[in-house]
Amino acid sequence: MSPTDVRSPVREAAEAHLRALVGRDDVSLRDDQWTAIEALAVDKRRALVVQRTGWGKSAVYFVATLLLREQGSGPTVIVSPLLALMRNQIAAAERAGIRAVTINSTNLEDWESTHDAIRAGEVDVLLVSPERLNNPGFRDEVLPRLAATCGLLVVDEAHCISDWGHDFRPDYRRIRTLLDDLPTGIPVLATTATANARVTSDVGEQLGDGVLVLRGSLDRQSLRLGVVHLKTAQQRLAWLADHLSEQPGSGIVYCLTVAATQEVADYLRSRGHHVAAYSGQTEQTERLALEADLIAGKVKALIATSALGMGFDATLGFVVNLGAPSSPVAYYQQVGRAGRGLASDQDSATVVLLPAIEDRDIWAYFASLAFPREELVRRTLEVLAEEGRPLSTAALETQVELNRTRLETMLKVLDVDGAVRRVRGGWESTGQPWAYDEERYRRVAEAREREQQAMIDYLRTDKCRMWFLRDQLDDPQAEPCGRCDNCGGLALSSDVSSAAVEEAEARLSRPGVVVEPRKMWPTGLASMGIDLKGKISAGASEGRAVARLTDLGYGQALRELFRPGTPDGPVPVPLVKAVLEVLGDWRPHVEAIAVVESATRPTLTENLADGLSRFLKVPVVARYAIVDPDVAPGQGAMNSAQRVSAVGRRYSLQGDVPAGPVLLVDDLVVTGWTLTRAAYALRQAGATDVLPLVLALQS
Known part of the structure; x- marks a missing residue:
């Protein structure tokens, strides 16, 4: 019997499984999908599939799972970082009769029963979040058993394995060990839509000799890409308010920071748009509800950070980025949330980027990590x-x-x-x-810098935007799309209404951010000779700052003020007005002022304290003074215990503190521990309450 005769029945079975998976009788596998399935289920090979979002990578590993299970193989193990994708995949698997379960940080209560079901052979697919791979119990007890018994290992978002990738995750490094522990003949599938040639080569090498690499066109025919250049944050917000309703269907507005998601969502709601904020800080139950509302079209948009990752069942009409991601590869992944499931150019999705000058400051912050x-x-x-x-x-x-x-x-x-x-x-x-x-770390950092420059080049290019992104991903088939703003297929207005700009100006010019007090001392201080532990019973009350450095409004002025190299001086007049507006809204009742001394900005902090003293008509009675200049400013700021120790050595309270409420003045809050220790010292000295007032919060 020829190889073709052997493989034809397998392909027929694969086609039947595909139809059950998608719930339609008029679908069939494309040749490239069959090539991947054949490598896994027939030849038992390792394969790396680099294909665009929506190509059908999940269909490959589900169909391969069903074929392998029919041959008596063990369950498929899928490692995926996208919880939303996991939920959608389980629902799809169930349609094809696949028994799928998941182990991740949100379902602790199910772990034991899941392990029992795996041992009993009742599970066809186990979806595992990458952080589970580094859990001692899972690594030592569950992982070896899975490695010995699994029938197929799938690594989703495989670019995360490589530290050259735009989204490298250390938990993924454990997959290397898992690969080495697999018995001979166990197929492995790694999938990604965002890997350039260097990442593809790196991941391929980690998969081992003889890996089959299937790299297809990364064109997204349903996407129309465009960039709108506007000068100010007010204009960018106004553009969203004026043009969000014009975007097709429901979609995502991506922001670079958590603070921006709240700020933008509040503004758009005030302009009558049905939107909600979503970030890594959103509570899990709310996340699920928001994702469901977006997929169902119950909200026009989620205003989100990159924490929002949608599964293949989501069909979104647009993605807008308020601020540019730090690399074209990361941007390609985000725009890929739109246009899934759309049949043709007639059902196209719109992708708009609204870049800002401050994007580079945010890139620099994340690069510092x-x-x-x-x-x-x-x-x-x-x-x-x-x-x-x-x-x-x-x-x-x-x-x-x-x-x-x-x-x-x-x-x-x-x-x-x-x-x-x-x-x-x-x-x-x-x-x-x-x-x-x-x-290697230096070369990775240099690669990140090149990616940032490439993102700037994307904003400025007069060439096809989809070609540019595909070229950055080393797509050999990259060609002009005919659909983007540079190709003439998309016309984006930069007009904004004066009413929307005025409302955005009012929103962004409204200063005032709550400074939350620290509630607990960090653990382990006793080992450092510091007798502080547990709940902070005598500390600061809720305070106020003009803004965060990452905010869209006063953030720009504050970033300039605190940028290295900016000379020390009095509080700039616009920020004086902002401080007075904060005081007008807050109305703190205080009888005295204490100031945190600064070595880098002594004039700024003294001027702030003196001005507040004149305005509030209360005296500056105390200073949290620098007594050990050998402890550098910001020393220990990388973790709480180190910072508490450094602040205690650097500062000492000087002055006569009245038995009443005290306003504690500082310039910039980074960790909050200087304010906390200063407030603690003031309370110990007799203050009945301590209310912090600062110019800026770092984040």
């Missing part, structure tokens, strides 16, 4: 080696100057590199040698 300097990594390894027992991340914070997120990320990388190991109770040293790959 890269892999830490070698001395910080070495310090972490030394602490774990000297301790000789597991240490929690919170305990490590007291001895390593990194915030918890960066410390956790670094430890995950060290775990995969074999230098540390995550165990119950925290992290422990393995004693294995470890080399700091400075050259």
Whole structure:
């Protein structure tokens, strides 16, 4: 019997499974989809599929799962970072009779029953979030069993494996170990829509020798791309207010920061639009409801950060980016949320980018969160080696100057590199040698800088925009689309109404952000000789700031004020007016003022305190003074315990504090611990209440 005779019945079975999966009798597999399925279910190979969003990658691994299960193979394990995608995939799988379950951070209560079902052979597909791979119990008890028994491993969003990718995730590095542990002959499928040639090569190498790479056209025929250049934040908001209703169907307005999602959503609601804010800080139940409302068209748009990732069942009519992502690859992924499921150019989706000058400041902030300097990594390894027992991340914070997120990320990388190991109770040293790959980290940073410049070039180009994005992804079939604003297929007005601009101006010129007080002392301070723990019973009350540095309104003026190199001086007149407006809305009752001394901006803080003293007609009675200048400004700011310790050494309260409410004045809040320790000292000295007033919050 020829190979064709053997494979024809398999393709017929695959076609039948596809029809059950999509619920239609008039569909069939494309040749490229069959090539991938054949590699997995017939040849038991490893494959990397780089195909555009909407190509049907999920159909490939579900159909392959059904074929492999019919052959007696174990369950398919899918690693995916998109919880929304997981929910949609489970619903699709059930249509084809696939028994699918998921293990992620939102369903802790289901884990035990899920593990029991896997052991009983009652599960066809297990969807796992990447952070599970680094959980000690899952890694040591569940993962080896899955590696030994699974019939197919699927790595979704596979560009996350590569630190060259735009969205590298340390949890994904554990997949390398999982690949090595798979028995011979277990097929592996890695899928992504956003991998350039370098990322494709890197992921392919990690999959091993003989991997089949299927790379297709990354054109999105349903998308019409355009850029609208407007000078001010007020005009960009006004454009949204005037033109959002013109966009087809429902969609997403992407913002670069969490603060912006709230600000923009509030403004658009005031202009009569049915929108809601969505970010990584949105509570899980609300997230699910908002995603369902968007898919059902019950809201015009979600105003979201990149935390919003939709599954393949979402058909959205538009994506608008208020601010540019830091790379064309990341932008291509976000615009790919639109246009899924649209049949033709007649049902096209609109994609609009509204860039801003401040985008680059936000890119720079996120770039500052890269892999830490070698001395910080070495310090972490030394602490774990000297301790000789597991240490929690919170305990490590007291001895390593990194915030918890960066410390956790670094430890995950060290775990995969074999230098540390995550165990119950925290992290422990393995004693294995470890080399700091400075050259690679430098080259990754340089690649990020090139991506940022490419994004700027995208904004300025007069060439086809879809061609530009596809070219950045090294798509060999890239060609002019005929649909974007530069190709003449999309006309975008930059007109904004005076009423919308005035309303946006009113919104953005309204200063005042709540400064939330710290509620708990960080753990582990006792090991640093500091007798502070538990709830902060004598601290600050809720305070006020003019704005966040990331805000659309006063954020720009504050970023300029606090930008390195800006000379010290009195509070600029526009910000004086903003402070007075904040006071007018807030109306704090205080009997005295205390000021946090500044080494970098002494004139600014003194001028602010003196002006408030004259306006409120209360005296400046105390200073949280610098007594140890050897403790540098901002020292320890990377984590709470280190910062509390540094602030305690650097400052001391000086002056006579009355038994009444005190206004505590500072320029910029970064971690909040300087205000917290100053307020604690004021309360200890007799103040009945402490109300902070600052110019800016860092975020």
